Amino acid sequence: MSRSNPRVLSVLERAGGFASAQEVYRLMQREGESIGLTTVYRALQSLVNDKIVDILRRDDGEAIYRLCGDAHHHHLVCKGCGGTVEIEGGAVEKWAKVMAEEHGFRDVGHTAEIFGLCLKC
């Protein structure tokens, strides 16, 4: 019953542990892998069930799948050129943990992103 297709997992890893179903599909196509979009969705769903990946939502509502246990980082995104810088987020981790505990939430994750204009833009 496990449809956790290893090829899909591998692509997600190579994508930096962060991608939408559509992106995973496009990546595999570009690499010449033969796979259907349906299978990508099913594999990702299965990985979520197995708690190997986390599902979250982008601002536009598209689902993005993130490897669990990924030492996760945050992004500084430039609104001008779209460039991103990975940044350290210790303060955020702590904040999320404290806030969740304070309200009795469990099984918590978080997202945090900073956007602005970089030096060049």
Place this chain on the structure above:
Amino acid sequence: MSRSNPRVLSVLERAGGFASAQEVYRLMQREGESIGLTTVYRALQSLVNDKIVDILRRDDGEAIYRLCGDAHHHHLVCKGCGGTVEIEGGAVEKWAKVMAEEHGFRDVGHTAEIFGLCLKC
């Protein structure tokens, strides 16, 4: 240019300050108000621009619009029931500011959300 339809705002208030566009539309229909779905979307979008309502996402990706005070805050969202708690984010504000400065970014904003399971779920 302000399309912040007061009828839509009123419905959102009466809905407990929390509803999706589709729900607002259905509510207004039920109350015999004549309005188009498109207008509901535009009104809500306008209210978001005017920072009168907040937009966030349900687990299924549907956008929900929520009345908010002017104070910039963050959300603790339950993956189970969709309930949200407004939380204090001083630590995040500081973090965002420091990180942006460190990389020479200007005109910065940020998003930060914590999600998990609340006590009841």
Place this chain on the structure above:
DNA sequence: ATTGATAATGAAAATCATTTTCATTTACGC
């Protein structure tokens, strides 16, 4: 009141991610 410009409206069509259907193929135990 009439005209004209501008903004608002909403029905219908388009878009796009995601899910479902279903016929076909693959894998595996016998």
Place this chain on the structure above:
DNA sequence: GCGTAAATGAAAATGATTTTCATTATCAAT
């Protein structure tokens, strides 16, 4: 080989949201 259950994927369906575009309301200036 044979049969069965799982996996696959193309195509259709779904559902929220956006776009298009023709119509209507608003309102200031005459």
